[in-house]
Amino acid sequence: MFNGLRQKTGLRVGTQVRVDPKVVLTSQILQLSGAELEQAIESELMENPALERIDDYDDPVLQEEILRAVAPDQLKPSGENRELQRSLPPDGQTDHDWVDMATSVDSLWDHLMAQLRSRLSDELLPVGVYYVGSLNERGYLNCTVEDAALDCDVTLEEAEEALKALKDCEPAGVGASDLRECLALQLRSPSTDAERLARMMVRKYWDELVARNRRALSRQTGAPDELVEEAFEVILGLDPFPGESFTRHHVPQRQERVAAAQPDVVILLDEFGYVVEVPGPSPIHLRVNRAYEKTRQHIASGASIDPAEKRHIMEFTDRAERFLEALGQRRKQLAQVGKYLIERQGGFVRTGEYRFLVPLTRSQVAKDLGVHESTISRATNGKFVQIVTKDVISFDVFFKPALRVQKMIEEILANENPDSPLSDERIAQMLAEQGVEVARRTVNKYRDRTKLLSSRMRRSA
Known part of the structure; x- marks a missing residue:
């Protein structure tokens, strides 16, 4: 006889997967470019008091000493310049750096990325980086929308949106796939009859334009000969290579070609053989703060310490060590990829001639190196390698x-x-x-x- 009470017993079996924070951090650091890694390091230095840079000198030169040596007249304003004195921050506050005021030269990469950061969302910015990295020195795009969507794991609509943002950037015409589109982009906002006719000739009568058949153009557009001549002058005044134009006008003091991006891996060849370098931040330039490390050693030896302080010390020192280890893993992985390319693509790496490229996939690289394919994808997507000829190319070149x-x-x-x-x-x-x-x-x-x-x-x- 039951009294209304029912008892149920059973065994529930499940599997819970916990991802190691060290693995997550290593993956995140690996996929960063050189510039993004610098930002990540600065952010970590601000957030983690247990992490610090290693100074190159025991007694670093103060900023005031540098300024006194290079610009002594600008160290302090004269007594007569009262407005400047009033505008300066109070004593002890130095929010500005005189080095920031020095003139600098932007590459085409920097120039375009500065514009895309304000035009694209954080989700689409990596697609913009992909497009900019796929530009040749003349400003033409060497990839398709489908390539960008597939490699950046976005939809075609999102890839097209990012490409439209690139084509809206200056210099006008950059991001075009061919000469015709390049000229059309430069004529997208005509203000005179000659410019409007020039735009029509480029868009609808390209064959006649290339053949310089003025009579046919006049007949098909219904424009007088004089206006056709003016339209020709407009087209001749356009820049067929907007990338080179940017280099020529913005960097007149440099003779060598400006690379579109900074390399993440550098491959050199000297009398002893190939050398693979990974430029940029290195864990040897950072360390765990000595005071934090000393306190952690006291904790390990069993010394009595406030529980809150103990948690603080252990949390941030462990975090600093994980960050340093992730930096080291990034350099190691990029160096491995560089060595692999020397072995498999040695002819191209040495000469820069595309006929020496052999078919290669990221999955094949991952299999040969004994790592997951996602690791190789993170290590190469959006990054660049400088080969022996000093040319800086995208890693995507090896996989297309x-x-x-x-x-x-x-x-x-x-x-x-x-x-x-x-x-x-x-x-x-x-x-x-x-x-x-x-x-x-x-x-x-x-x-x-x-x-x-x-x-x-x-x-x-």
């Missing part, structure tokens, strides 16, 4: 087979006789002679993807 064929076609056309342009069929034959079998229509596709014209148009040009 189509890019090899495209670059080889560009090299062939760059060396052709302008009086006898090569046909697509002949280019396909030359590629076959170099061990690359592609169809004529494939050559046409890759040529159209860039700013390269057909043989008939190249002869006319």
Whole structure:
């Protein structure tokens, strides 16, 4: 007989996965670029009192001493300049740094990223970084929207939104996929009849424009000959290579080419062989604060200490050590990738010639190095490597087979006789002679993807 009470017994079995904070931090640090890593270090130094930089000198030179040596007249305002005295912060507050006032030169990368940071959300900014990193020195885009969406793990709509933001940046025309789009971007806001006609000629009558067929343009647009001539002058005044224009106008004192980005890995070749360097922040420049380390040793020896202080010391010293270890793991992983590229892509790394590129995937690199594919993805996405020729290229170059064929076609056309342009069929034959079998229509596709014209148009040009 039951009295209304019921008892139920059972055993519930489950699995709870806890991720090691050290693993999470290592993954986060690994995927940062050099500039982002500097920001992360500065943020950690501000938040963690147990972490500190190692000074290069025991007695560092004070800022006042530097200023007294290089600009003694600007150390303090004269007594007559009362307005300047009133504007200075109170004694002991030095919120400004005289070094920040020195003139500096922005690369195309810096110039574009400064604009994209205000145009894109935090979620889409990595896509903008991807696009900027895919620009060549002339300002043209060497990737597709599909490439960006796939590599950055975003939707096509989001990738298109980021690309539109890039094309809205200055210099006008940057981010175009070919010459036609580059000129159209520079004519997107016409203010005169000649500019409006020039925009129409670029967008609708490109073949006639390239052939310089003024009569046909006048007939098809219905514009008088004089206006057509003015439109031609407008187009001739545009910059076909906005990236080079930026370098030329903004960096006149430098003769060498400005790299689009700072390398995360540098591969050198000297008389002893290859050398792989990982520039940027290193754990040897940081350490656990000595006072915190000494107190932790007292705790370990069993010394009596306030529980709250003990928690504080242990929490921040452990955090500092995890951060330093993550920095070391990042450098180690990037160095491993650099050494791997020397072994598998030695011909390209040494010469910079794309015909030496061999097919390679991130999963293959991960398998050969004995790490997870996501590790290689974090180590290479959005990062750059400087090869022996001093060229700074995106890591994506090694993982895109189509890019090899495209670059080889560009090299062939760059060396052709302008009086006898090569046909697509002949280019396909030359590629076959170099061990690359592609169809004529494939050559046409890759040529159209860039700013390269057909043989008939190249002869006319």
